[in-house]
Amino acid sequence: MRTVRQVARAAGISVRTLHHYDAVGLLKPGHVGANGYRYYGKEELLRLQQILFYREIGLPLAEIAAVLDDPAFDPLAALREHRAALEGRIGHYRTLICTIDRTIASLEKDEDMEDNDYYAGIAPETRDRWQREAEEFWGKDAVAAAAAKARSFSKEQVAAIQAEMESIRADFQRLFREGADPASDAVQAVTDRHYRWVSHSWTPDAAEFRGLGRYYVENPEFRGTYDDDKLPGCPEFIAAAMAVYADRSL
Amino acid sequence: MRTVRQVARAAGISVRTLHHYDAVGLLKPGHVGANGYRYYGKEELLRLQQILFYREIGLPLAEIAAVLDDPAFDPLAALREHRAALEGRIGHYRTLICTIDRTIASLEKDEDMEDNDYYAGIAPETRDRWQREAEEFWGKDAVAAAAAKARSFSKEQVAAIQAEMESIRADFQRLFREGADPASDAVQAVTDRHYRWVSHSWTPDAAEFRGLGRYYVENPEFRGTYDDDKLPGCPEFIAAAMAVYADRSL
DNA sequence: ATCGGGGATGACGCAGCGTGAGGGTCAAGC
DNA sequence: GCTTGACCCTCACGCTGCGTCATCCCCGAT
Numbered sequence: 001m002r003t004v005r006q007v008a009r010a011a012g013i014s015v016r017t018l019h020h021y022d023a024v025g026l027l028k029p030g031h032v033g034a035n036g037y038r039y040y041g042k043e044e045l046l047r048l049q050q051i052l053f054y055r056e057i058g059l060p061l062a063e064i065a066a067v068l069d070d071p072a073f074d075p076l077a078a079l080r081e082h083r084a085a086l087e088g089r090i091g092h093y094r095t096l097i098c099t100i101d102r103t104i105a106s107l108e109k110d111e112d113m114e115d116n117d118y119y120a121g122i123a124p125e126t127r128d129r130w131q132r133e134a135e136e137f138w139g140k141d142a143v144a145a146a147a148a149k150a151r152s153f154s155k156e157q158v159a160a161i162q163a164e165m166e167s168i169r170a171d172f173q174r175l176f177r178e179g180a181d182p183a184s185d186a187v188q189a190v191t192d193r194h195y196r197w198v199s200h201s202w203t204p205d206a207a208e209f210r211g212l213g214r215y216y217v218e219n220p221e222f223r224g225t226y227d228d229d230k231l232p233g234c235p236e237f238i239a240a241a242m243a244v245y246a247d248r249s250l
Numbered sequence: 251m252r253t254v255r256q257v258a259r260a261a262g263i264s265v266r267t268l269h270h271y272d273a274v275g276l277l278k279p280g281h282v283g284a285n286g287y288r289y290y291g292k293e294e295l296l297r298l299q300q301i302l303f304y305r306e307i308g309l310p311l312a313e314i315a316a317v318l319d320d321p322a323f324d325p326l327a328a329l330r331e332h333r334a335a336l337e338g339r340i341g342h343y344r345t346l347i348c349t350i351d352r353t354i355a356s357l358e359k360d361e362d363m364e365d366n367d368y369y370a371g372i373a374p375e376t377r378d379r380w381q382r383e384a385e386e387f388w389g390k391d392a393v394a395a396a397a398a399k400a401r402s403f404s405k406e407q408v409a410a411i412q413a414e415m416e417s418i419r420a421d422f423q424r425l426f427r428e429g430a431d432p433a434s435d436a437v438q439a440v441t442d443r444h445y446r447w448v449s450h451s452w453t454p455d456a457a458e459f460r461g462l463g464r465y466y467v468e469n470p471e472f473r474g475t476y477d478d479d480k481l482p483g484c485p486e487f488i489a490a491a492m493a494v495y496a497d498r499s500l
Numbered sequence: 501a502t503c504g505g506g507g508a509t510g511a512c513g514c515a516g517c518g519t520g521a522g523g524g525t526c527a528a529g530c
Numbered sequence: 531g532c533t534t535g536a537c538c539c540t541c542a543c544g545c546t547g548c549g550t551c552a553t554c555c556c557c558g559a560t
Contacts (some may be wrong), residue, residue: 005537020517035525036539057346057353060515076357083350086343093336096307100333101424103303107326173355211461255506270548285556286508311547
């Protein structure tokens with residue numbers, strides 16, 4: 001039986017937060033003394049842990065209550081929905097940043113224009129120039145084909161592709177947690193889906209596919225995406241599967 | 251002289267919003283009739299346009315008032331600051347999504363699973379096995395070093411790395427929109443930051459860095475990330491910059 | 501005179517607490 | 531038994547940006 005302060009300190013939250021959770025019925029103390037003091041037991045502490053977890057990922061308190069109290073409530077669905085909402089917000093912020101950048105650019109241009117019109121009219125030719133540079137490096141056809149192919153995807157197609165990648169990732173993680181062998185049929189089946197996914201825009205040969213696996217291992221962004229915190233070694237697992245796949249099937 | 255409704259309809263906002271802006275002193279009507287009616291003139295409409303612009307990019311009303319009313323206030327600085335804040339939020343949401351994915355994965359695997367035995371399903375021998383496989387492909391030292399390095403990042407460091415990537419991406423996009431030359435100093439400076447960013451875990455040589463650029467061009471996920479819808483050709487621009495950088499500096 | 505379409509002014513609501521205000525309670529030392 | 535200091539409690543307003551009534555005034559047309 002701990003007092004508010006003890007619980008608050010242990011959980012790294014404020015006393016007011018506990019009061020609030022009590023007020024909204026999210027977390028009630030196990031016992032209330034005759035003096036009105038709140039006392040929390042182990043059960044409440046466990047519930048608090050869960051509350052804090054869901055709060056950390058940005059779920060509103062009402063949703064948290066629903067998840068924890070309604071046994072019929074599907075936490076998986078809630079999480080997925082919330083995830084989608086977060087992605088939407090990210091996209092929103094990106095467009096905002098885009099707008100800001102444009103404004104900054106125009107403001108800067110205006111100021112400079114007062115002195116001289118240095119930037120005027122540069123855009124079209126310059127754009128052509130770097131495009132030619134790109135073509136020199138990889139060949140005209142390759143650049144044109146890749147760009148055309150990538151641009152040919154509709155919004156829905158892009159969404160579907162991203163969803164497929166999510167699914168592939170989840171499958172890899174599940175298999176990894178289950179301790180599957182990277183060379184096993186199950187893992188190789190997912191790897192095949194992954195290869196096809198990559199092939200949406202690019203058809204890597206064996207060496208390139210292995211190289212992509214290595215990139216997954218060595219790039220922190222990918223390591224983050226593949227949950228390195230809780231699943232240490234998952235990127236290596238995927239890379240190993242990709243290497244096996246490259247050897248066998250490419 | 252327009253009434254609230256006319257202004258609201260023209261600007262696509264609600265009457266209540268105009269009332270609110272009046273109440274907080276953000277936008278006062280040009281004239282108020284003897285009957286208390288609000289009347290807005292051209293000047294107010296122009297101001298409203300600016301307000302709505304800043305609001306659209308997510309600036310709080312108080313900041314908007316500061317920007318518009320204080321002539322000494324630097325709108326450029328405000329925009330940049332706000333931009334940085336948005337980038338921070340994006341990074342935050344990214345980590346949240348990461349956590350959610352982990353949870354989803356764990357729930358999918360086994361609902362009864364306690365937090366503590368997240369990895370209980372992975373037999374130590376199995377882990378060793380695929381780790382050995384990975385080591386065979388890339389060499390023991392490389393795998394160990396990469397894994398150790400990736401794991402050595404703290405939460406804050408990972409967040410900082412993601413924020414830096416956001417910033418780099420935004421800079422690339424801005425330069426692209428401005429029609430900058432991929433070989434120009436400004437673009438190459440950003441590319442250098444990008445190279446260093448990649449180097450957090452991996453030190454690519456010239457060919458590998460160019461290859462990474464090509465990957466950006468050809469992978470739809472990256473094309474999506476770099477806003478291909480709104481900025482067609484931006485991935486090619488970045489890839490060209492990377493190729494120039496690889497030639498010159500690596 | 502009446503009626504319909506505005507217009508105006510409160511005031512509550514929402515999310516999640518922060519931050520006092522004002523006032524009991526508890527354990528300990530004197 | 532009393533004081534002290536550390537804690538506890540219950541209001542209750544504040545912040546963001548309006549949405550949403552509720553209640554009442556006003557103006558032009560019929």
